Amino acid sequence: MEISALLIAGLVLAVLAIFTVLRAVxxxxxxRARNVERLGRYNRTLQPGLNFVIPYIDRVYPAIDLREQVVSFQPxxxxxxxxxxxxxxTVLYFQVTDPRAAAxxxxxxxxxxxxxxVTTLRNVVGSMDLEKTLTSRDTINSQLRGVLDEATGKWGIRVNRVEIKAIDPPKTIKDAMEKQMRAERDKRAAILSAEGQRQSQILTAEGDKQAAVLRAEGNRTAEILKAEGQARAIDQVFQAVHRNDPDPKLLAYQYLQTLPQLAKGQGNTFFVIPSEVTAALSGISKAFTEALPKSPATRDTTVREGLAEQAADDAARAAEAAAEAVADAAEADSIRPLPSASSSTNNRHDGP
Known part of the structure; x- marks a missing residue:
């Protein structure tokens, strides 16, 4: 019996010693950090690693997290x-810097x-209107952080950052904001469309202007070239006439050939036959009845006879055409013989 009692007492002491050692370590x-109270009074703060305390005298409190913590509050x-x-x-980022003060x-x-x-947020936002609140999140965050960091410093806490996750206005305000944004988008679309049409019209007008300028330039060049061509042709005819030295009889013959063409126009209901027509006809008849003087171009007898016959035929045809023209003019009561060539220059058609 004594051995059993001693054995039990030894086991109890061994268990108590083990328990005491475990409580001491x-x-x-x-x-992490843990505060230690000795006999009810703060003694020290245990640092990370192996630490020893006095069992049954020192009281070790739960560990305090020294890492940065994130807390999301309810809206x-x-x-x-x-x-x-x-x-x-809101979302708050803070860190415990002093375990003793935090406890x-x-x-x-x-x-x-x-x-x-919450209280700081209400104070900050209460001094702003809705529009400024929605657009000044950085300002609200910085003000919240400054106030919280100053107030929590004595608690052994450092506020690193305060973020606003969401700002939800009332449903009516959301609807009004949505309508406003839709109106702004429609306005920008209308402005862009008007700018596009304006630019298109400007470009079209510029293109039309350049095309008109180019067409005018082309027409001017064409008219200049045409005038130059006509001037060159007239000059060639003038040079040819003066080079061949025609006599008045040939000019009278050419006049009689041109005279029938005056009556071919649809609007030529009135034309003037000069008084020199009779003289021109007599001059032509006289020219073809008389012998022509010899010239280097008419020395050949055969050629001269052929030309005389052709000239006679042309003169006859011209005389017939002139007679028909005179008859047509007489029927229209529009024949006005002129006394001289100087008076014929004031009428509609001039004689040679």
């Missing part, structure tokens, strides 16, 4: 300066940070 993970209703209620969802300066630093964020 504490291992703290990396980026909070906030009233803007223009009395509109918006739902704002003893505030009861629940996480809840305290959440409430402080």
């Amino acid at each position: 504490r291992i703290v993970p990396q980026a 909070q209703p906030v009233i803007t300066e223009d009395n509109l209620v918006v739902e704002i969802d 003893y300066e505030i009861a629940s630093y996480l809840q305290a940070v959440e409430q402080l964020t």
Whole structure:
């Protein structure tokens, strides 16, 4: 019996010693910290690694995470300066820098940070209207971070960043904003369409202008070339006439050949026959009845006779045509014989 009691006592002491040793050794993970109280008073903070404490005297509190933490709060209703209620969802990034202050300066630093964020957000957004709130997220974030970092410094907490995830205005405001955006898009589309049409019309007008200029240039060049051609032809005829030295009889003959063409026009209901027509006819008849003087071009007798016969035939035809023209003019009561060649120049057609 005594051996069994001693054995049991030895086992109890061994278990107690093992338990005491285990309580004396504490291992703290990396980026963690644990506060130690000795006899109810803060003693020290255990650092990451192997640490020893006094069993039954030192009390070790749960580990505090020293890494940066992310907390997403529930959307909070906030009233803007223009009395509109918006739902704002925020995200907070913070880190515990002093485990002792985080444990003893505030009861629940996480809840305290959440409430402080809500109140600060309402103060900041309450001084802005809806439009400024929607477009000034960076300003709101920086103001929130400054206020929270200053207030949480004594709690051993550093606020690294505050982000606004979403700002939800009321449904009526969303509908109005959507209509406004649609109107803006339609306006920009109309402006772009008008600009495109304006540019197209400008380009078309420029093209028409250039085409008209080119056509005018082409017409001018054509008219110039045509005039030059006519001038050259007239000059050639003039040179040929003066080179061959025609006599008045030949000119009278040419006049009689041209005279029938004056009556061919549809609008020629009135034309003038000069008084020299009779003289021209007598001169022609006299020219073909008299012997022509010899010239270098008419020395051949055979050729001269053929030319005389052809000239006589042409003169006869010209005389017949002139007689027909005179008869037609007499029927139309439009024949006005002129006393001299000088008076015929004032009429519609001039004689040679």
